[in-house]
Amino acid sequence: MKEYTFEDYRNIVENHLMDFIPDVDHKSITLYESMKYSLSAGGKRIRPVLLLATCDFCGGSIEEALPYACALEYIHNYSLIHDDLPCMDNDDLRRGRPTNHKVYGEAMATLAGDGLQAAAFEVMNHDMLLYFDDPAALKKRIRASYEISKGAGCRGMVAGQVADMEAEDKNCSQEMIDYIHLTKTAALIVAAVRAGAQLGNCDPEMLAQLTIYAENLGLAFQICDDILDVIGEEEKMGKKAGMDSINKKATYPALYGLEKSKEHLEELTDTAIEALARYYDNAEVLTKLAKDLEVRGK
C-alpha cells in the first residue's frame, strides 16, 4: 500500500477542490467566480490534509473522505473572505493576491462567503444521501458533518472571531488568549482530525488521543502564525506582517514576548506529537506535520 505524504494529500485536495461546488446557474456566475477565486488561491490546505491523513491513519478511505475534506476547506475559505472585509480586519492582500472584496466588491465577497458555508453543508448532506442503504457508513458521515458544524459554529470558529475582535485594544489574560485560540483556530483543526478519525475506523481511545493531538496542534498553529507576524516574514505568510501589533490583537508574542512564545510553541508541539507517538508507530504524517510547523515558527 502506498504511503502518502503531506504533499500527496495536498495534491488530492488541490485537484478536487472545485468538484463538490454545486452547479451554479449562469445567471449567478459571478458568485461562482468569486467563490472559485478564493478557493484557488492555494495555501497549505492544512485542514483538509489533516482530515484525509487522519482518516487514512484510522484505516478509512481517502476517496470517501474527500467531500468532507473539501467542505472543511470551503468553511475555512469563507471565514478568510469575511475576516478580510473592511468591517473586520480590512486586509487588501491574502496569499499574495488582492483579497476577495478588493476584486469583487464587499457585497459579493459577503455572499461568496455565505455561499461557501452553505456549499460545505450541501456537499456533506448530499454525500449522506448516497449512503442511505449502508447504516454504518451513514453514521460515520453524520458524525463527521456534526464535528465540522460544531467546529465552525457559535461555540467554535465564529465564537473565536468574536472574542478575538472584542479582545483588541484590551489587556488579555492567558485564559482569554487560550480561549480565543482554541475557538478561532483550534476548533476547526480539531474538527478536521475528529471528522477524519470518525470517517475512518477509530476506537474511542484513538479518538481521545487524536483530539489531544489536534488541540495542541491548533494552539501551536496560531502561535506560529503570531510569531511569523512579529518576525515579519511576509513571504512565508503571503500577507502583510506586523498587523497584529497595529491592530492591537491579543497574541502570545504581545503578552509574553517572542522567546517565551517560541518555548510555548515547542511545548505544544511536543504534547501533540507525544499524544500519538506513545501509542502508535504509524502516525508519521501527523507527527511530521506538527514538527514542520514548529520549525516554521522558529
Add this chain to the structure above:
Amino acid sequence: MKEYTFEDYRNIVENHLMDFIPDVDHKSITLYESMKYSLSAGGKRIRPVLLLATCDFCGGSIEEALPYACALEYIHNYSLIHDDLPCMDNDDLRRGRPTNHKVYGEAMATLAGDGLQAAAFEVMNHDMLLYFDDPAALKKRIRASYEISKGAGCRGMVAGQVADMEAEDKNCSQEMIDYIHLTKTAALIVAAVRAGAQLGNCDPEMLAQLTIYAENLGLAFQICDDILDVIGEEEKMGKKAGMDSINKKATYPALYGLEKSKEHLEELTDTAIEALARYYDNAEVLTKLAKDLEVRGK
C-alpha cells in the same frame, strides 16, 4: 386531534426559537446577544410555519420537526442580517427596529449571520445523532436537512441575492425576474415545504403537488412584498417603503405596473391553491396561507 391554525404553529415557533441555539460561552456572549436580537424581532415566521404545517399535513410529528423549522428560521434571519449590511441594501430599519449592524456594528452583524447559518446546520446534525438507531427516522432527517442546505445555498437563496444585486439598474427580462424570485425567495419556501413533507410521511405524488404549491407561493410572496413596497404601507412591512424604486430593483411592479402585478399575484395564488385543493380536502392551513397573502397584496 387538535387542528392547528397558522397562529398555533407560529406560537410554537416563537416559544421554542431560542431552544436550539448552542450554548455560547460567556466570553462570546455579545455574539449570542446579537443573534438573539434578530431572532427575537418577530415577523411572520412563514418558513418555519410552512415546515411545521406541511409536516403535520403529511402525518408527521410537529415536535420532531421543530429543530428543522427553527434551523430554517436561523437561515432566513442570517440572510436578513447580511442583506441589511451597508455593503448590501444598507437598511437602518427591520421589523420596526434598528437593524443588527446599527446596534452591534458591521463586524458583529456579519459574524452573527455566519453564526446563525452554522447554528442551523449544527442543530440539524445534532438532531440526526439522536436517531442513530432508527434508520427510517434518520433518512427523513437527512432529506430535510439536504432540502434546506440546497435552498439556502449557491443554487438557491445566495444565488438569488447575487442575481438580484446584479440586476439593479438594468432592464430585466421576465425570465431574469422569475429566476431572481425563484432563487432569492421561493427556494427557501420550497425547502420549508419539501423538508416538512419529508419529515412527515409524504408519498412522491404528494411531494410533487406540494412542490408546485411552494414554488407558486414563493413567487407570490415576493410579488406581494414588491407591491407593498410600491403602495407604501410601511406599517404592514416594518421597514421603509419605496426602496425598490430608489434602488432600481428588478421587480414585477417596475416591469409591468401595479395592476398587472396584482393579476399575476392572483394567478400564482390560484395555481398554488389548486395544486393542493384538487387532491386533498385537509390542506386548509396551507391554502388559507396562500389566500391571506394574496389579500395582503391587494
